[in-house]
Amino acid sequence: MTALLGGLLIVCMHLLGMLSGIVALMSSRTSQGAVAWIISLITFPYVAIPAYWIFGRPRFYGYVNARGQRDTALRRVLDQFRSKVEPTFAYPDRAELRAVERLAMLPMTRDNRCELLINGHATFASLFDGLDQAQDYVLIQFFIIRDDALGTALQERLLACLQRGVAVYFLYDEIGCHAMPDRWFRRLREAGAHVHQFGSSRGWRHRFQVNFRNHRKIVVTDGRRGWVGGLNVGVEYRGESARHGFWRDTHLVVKGPAVLGLQESFWEDWYWAAGEILTLSWQPIPSRGGRQNVVVVPSGPADPLDTASLMIQHAINQASERFWITSPYFVPDQGVQDSLKLAALRGVDVRVMIPERPDHLLVFLSAFSFLGEMIRAGIKIYRYQPGFLHQKTMLIDSHSAAVGTVNLDNRSFRLNFEVTAWVADRGFAAEVATMLEEDFDNCRLVTLEEIQRRPLWHKLAARAAYLASPVQ
Template sequence: MVSWLLGTGIMLIHLLGVMSAIMALMSSRTSQGAIAWIISLLTFPYVALPAYWFFGRPRFYGYVMARGERDNVLRRVLARYQESSLPYLVPFSNSDTQAVEQLAMMPLTRGNSAELLIDGDATFNSLFDGIDEAEHYLLLQFFIVRDDALGRRLQQHLLDAVHRGVRVYFLYDEIGSRKLNERYLRELVAEGVEVSPFRSSRGFKHRFQLNFRNHRKVAVVDGKRGWLGGFNVGVEYLGQDPRHGPWRDTHLVLEGPSVLGLQEAFWEDWHWATGEVASLNWRAGSHPKIDQNVVIVPSGPADKQDTASLLIQQLIHSATHRLWVTSPYFVPDQGVQDALRLAAMRGIDVRVMIPERPDHLLVFLSAFAFLADMLKAGVKIYRYQPGFLHQKVILIDNDAATVGTVNLDNRSFRLNFEITAYIPDTIFAAEVHTMLVKDFNDCRRITIDEIQQRPLWKKVVSRAAYLMSPVQ
């Protein structure tokens, strides 16, 4: 009897493995990911089955995008916001910008101010000043929040705002901030801060969505000023962690109608997390002195298409003489790899800046599997030397730049909720150019010999890590 039950159980596991492999074949968003899951499910179903059901979901279900859904409360509120933005729409954008607008499902607006914030002190001084000036409400969202010296400073600024009568909404990713202790959160709640984790697996129906993350870093004050970029909340982001050393990152502060795009992304995330529709200011207003064009591009696994990957490909294809990219995690999908190589073959100055020091070993090793092909095509690869590089910035010619949260890897392209500001403005592009010239001067350039002369065992490990990259 025992042997019969054991045999039946083994047959059932293998049958489920075959059925799950068929599901992976039909639903995986990349061929590489489908192959990785199919091989695992057919050869090691005892381990691969639970991993697939908890981490192999191709889409994020249950999330309502107000930009794309009709006949719901969020959509009706946004109709009023979109009407107030009409005076600030840019009517004659070129085809490259139109493609970005289509991906974003948000408009390009004029009348904005976009200010670079280079490294931690500038970023958090600007953010804390903005929090202290809030009159009505604050929206705060981070992937990682730590209960350390910087986290405590943030907490105190939020508590001071609540004591002034400001409504504060605080959203954090459940996995990214898993080490944040309950005491920190209880202290916020006790004083009146609205606090919620972003749980990708909310409810029984969506219990198999554990591999998704909300990687956005967004702050909005009164619907008038907003921040986004690479910084989370922790002392390492100020360069105070010896393991990482100096921390190189870039953030952005916006004023003008584009801030409502940041607000909308937060608003949708808050609705998913809490089921509530926060009452916010949706009246657009322009900056009184600066007139820059900006479009906010939210992206994530709830999108009907791979918004982040398509955005990067569009930026690459739009370049005519320069494309400079910085990313701490560089394992792009095949479409982005091909676009980068083709751009270099067209004679474009394609540069990619990545860290010298690994932060995530698997991602670090994966890059060695394809860097040789990049270098042979003429793509220039640089490794940042002084500390850990974490900024996510792209410069296109002398005309446009992006700052945001998207890394060039599968997790950012297909598994994370991300957000990017696309700024087609020559003055802003010149500021980004100046910043990146200094960064490239702090890099060393990788050679083809460095890649090809690695020991065989390192090449094998890199290929194995690369095959796993779609399921990271």
């Protein structure tokens, strides 16, 4: 009897593995990911089935449903203010900018002013100054927050906001902040702050949906100023960690109507996390002296398209002179890889800046499996030397640049909620070019010879890591 039950269990597991394989075949967003899951589910169903239903889901279905509700509940709120916002629309005449607008599902606006914030000290000085000047409300969202000196400094600034009557809405990722003690958030709540975690596993239907992350870093004050970029909250982001040493990162402070794009991204996330519609100011405030056209591009696993990957492919395809990009993690999908190669082959100066030292070993190893092909195509790969490179910036020719949270890997392309500020302005592009040129001076150029002379074990490990990249 025991043997019969054991045999039935084995048959059921393999049948369930095959059924799960069919689901993976029909729903996986990359062929590489589908093949990896199908082989695992059929061969090792006992391990692969729970792993697939926890880590393999291609869409954040709960958020998709919430977004559908938003189209009735939230959209009615926005429609009330559309007449006020429309005069600030830039109506770009270049086709590449219209495509970015459609990917963003938000308009490009004019009369903005964006200021680069290079590294942690500049970023948090600007952010803390903005919090000190807030008068009505603060929206604040980070992927990682540390209970350290910088986290305490942020907490004190927010408590000061609350004491003078400023409303504080605080959103954090449940996975990114898993090590944070509840007392840190409880102190804010007791002072009157509205604090929620962005829980991808909310509700019984989505309790195993833990592979998605909200990787956005957004702060908005009064609908007038907004901050976005690569920095989280922790002393390492100011270069004060013995483990990481110097930390190279870039953030952006935005003034002008584009701030409402950052605000809408937060607003939608808050609706998912807290189930409430925030009452905010939707009056666009043009920046004094600002002339920049900006579109905010939120992206994530609830989008109908692979927004982040398509945005980067589009930027590469539009470049005619140069395309420079930086990322701490470099495992782009095949579409981005092919676009980079084609750009280099048509004579574009294509440069990719990545760290010298690994932060995540599997991601670091994965890149070695295709770097040789890229170098042969004419792409220049630079490794940053002074410390850990964490910035996510992009330069397209001399007319556009972008700063945001998107890494060049499958997680950012398909599993994370991300946000990017795309700035179509020659002056800003020149500032980004100057910044990146200084960074390139602190890099070494990767050669084809060093890729080729790796030992066999390293080549095998790199290939195995790359094959696993769709499910990382």
